[in-house]
Amino acid sequence: MPVVKIHFDYNTAINDQLRKTTRALWSQSMKCWYIWRDDFNLSSFFANFSELAWIDYTRLKENTVTIQDDRQKRQQIINEIKSRKLQDNTQKQIQRFRDWMQQKRYSPNTIKTYLETIRIFLKYFHYKTTSFITNADLIDFNSNYIIKNGYSSAYQNQVINGVKLFFSFAGSLKFDIEKTERPRREHKLPNVLSKQEIAAILGASPNVKHKTMLSLIYACGLRRNELLNLKPENIDSKRHLLIILNAKGKKDRVVPISDKVIEMLREYYKAYKPKIWLFEGQKKGEKYSEKSIQSVLKQALENARISKPVTLHWLRHSYATHLLESGTDLRYIQELLGHKSSKTTEIYTHVTEKSIQKIKSPFDDL
Numbered sequence: 231m232p233v234v235k236i237h238f239d240y241n242t243a244i245n246d247q248l249r250k251t252t253r254a255l256w257s258q259s260m261k262c263w264y265i266w267r268d269d270f271n272l273s274s275f276f277a278n279f280s281e282l283a284w285i286d287y288t289r290l291k292e293n294t295v296t297i298q299d300d301r302q303k304r305q306q307i308i309n310e311i312k313s314r315k316l317q318d319n320t321q322k323q324i325q326r327f328r329d330w331m332q333q334k335r336y337s338p339n340t341i342k343t344y345l346e347t348i349r350i351f352l353k354y355f356h357y358k359t360t361s362f363i364t365n366a367d368l369i370d371f372n373s374n375y376i377i378k379n380g381y382s383s384a385y386q387n388q389v390i391n392g393v394k395l396f397f398s399f400a401g402s403l404k405f406d407i408e409k410t411e412r413p414r415r416e417h418k419l420p421n422v423l424s425k426q427e428i429a430a431i432l433g434a435s436p437n438v439k440h441k442t443m444l445s446l447i448y449a450c451g452l453r454r455n456e457l458l459n460l461k462p463e464n465i466d467s468k469r470h471l472l473i474i475l476n477a478k479g480k481k482d483r484v485v486p487i488s489d490k491v492i493e494m495l496r497e498y499y500k501a502y503k504p505k506i507w508l509f510e511g512q513k514k515g516e517k518y519s520e521k522s523i524q525s526v527l528k529q530a531l532e533n534a535r536i537s538k539p540v541t542l543h544w545l546r547h548s549y550a551t552h553l554l555e556s557g558t559d560l561r562y563i564q565e566l567l568g569h570k571s572s573k574t575t576e577i578y579t580h581v582t583e584k585s586i587q588k589i590k591s592p593f594d595d596l
Contacts, residue, residue, distance in 0.1 A: 232266075232267040233264040233265065233266055233267055234265045234266075235262050235264045236248070236254065236264065236265070244282050247278055247282060248263055251537055251538060252265055252269075252278070253265060253266070253269050268380070272287065272290070274537060277537065278537060304378075304379050304380075307379075311353050311354055312350065312353065314353040316349070316352055316353060317356070319359065320359070320360060323360060324345065324348065324349065324352075327344075327345075327348070327400065328345055331344065335480070337480075339455075344391065344392040344395060346392075347388050347391075347393070348393060350375075351371055351389060351392070351393055354371055354375055355367055361401075361404070362404055363397075363405050364405055365406055365409050365410065367405075368390070368393060368410060369411075371389070372389075372413075386412075386413050387412060419577065420544075420578065421540075421541075421544045422544070422547050422548050422551045423538075423540065423544055427534075428545070430534040430536065431444065431531065431534050432445050432448070432530075433534070434530045434533035434534035435530045438498050438501050438502075439502060439509065440526045440530070442494050442495060442509075443523060443526060444527065444530060444545065445491065445494060446460075446472075446491065446495075447545045447549075448545040448548060448549050449488070449491045449549070450472050450485045450487060450566075451485065451546050451553075451567050452474070453477070453543070453546060454520060454523060454542045456477050456478075457509065457523070458507070458517055458518055459507075459517075460474075460507065460509065461507060462504060464508065465492075465495060465508070467496075470486055470487055470488070470489070470492070471484045471485070471487065472484065472485050472487045474568070477568050483568045523542065527540065527541070527542055546567070547578070550578045554578050560575055560579070563575055
């Protein structure tokens with residue numbers, strides 16, 4: 231997968247700016263920073279670095295045509311595979327697989343993801359019946375479709391999950407579910423904003439509804455769909471609790487809400503008077519859309535002049551990290567976030583400023 235290499239004489243300010251505003255990685259072999267080509271935006275790069283250095287991007291312009299050609303060829307191959315027709319018997323198996331997942335009460339998003347992954351996998355081997363697909367075919371697919379086309383390890387894991395579940399349901403003469411191998415797990419740190427940045431984002435939304443939605447995600451550590459699935463009756467103002475029903479993993483949980491949040495919700499409720507969902511779209515009774523809440527955040531970031539690639543999940547990460555920094559026990563944070571395993575929650579210990587700042591470098595004793 232193509233990258234953009236960034237060469238410069240050592241400069242602390244540029245190093246810090248790269249870490250703050252881009253997804254740049256350090257290459258020990260090349261001795262330079264680099265950014266995946268698909269993650270690189272020249273306009274944003276200029277905005278963030280033009281005051282720190284003169285930017286020579288002539289090599290980038292020379293390679294752009296080749297990169298675009300390669301990308302077009304890859305897309306043509308992907309489109310050709312997606313357009314293939316599956317055998318009638320395979321189509322029926324997929325239909326039965328969908329019905330089985332529905333009666334097992336898998337979430338709509340999980341069903342959609344697994345059906346998409348198993349369809350593309352089976353279209354890749356359209357000349358084979360499912361009973362003759364082997365583990366070697368999965369390796370072939372991972373190498374020549376997923377990795378070759380630059381898909382992430384997370385997507386590769388989704389494919390493996392879908393394939394394993396499909397063949398455990400449908401059965402196969404030659405596919406051994408127990409021998410499926412996963413990519414090495416990435417250990418990425420959560421993206422966390424400072425309290426000052428959070429305040430700037432929330433303060434940049436003049437619209438009461440928009441401000442309330444973003445504030446609730448941060449104030450209660452909500453996932454996007456947890457916010458959009460809330461109903462007015464999920465707020466227990468007397469007990470200062472927010473009741474989250476049927477969240478990820480089919481789990482319910484409660485999180486505390488402060489007087490400040492309750493007052494904000496009351497102001498919002500008086501202004502908008504939602505009928506069914508706590509946050510509704512332009513039509514009464516219609517749930518607020520995922521795309522619209524993303525646009526709300528994007529506008530708030532522009533108003534706050536924050537150029538980081540912030541997502542809604544960053545607000546949830548920041549909630550957990552700020553709780554940890556204020557002394558909240560990790561076990562309570564696990565419950566508040568709805569994590570099944572404490573290991574998932576422990577990742578926030580790696581990004582808390584309070585813990586990191588307590589560490590004294592041996593350099594100071596020299």
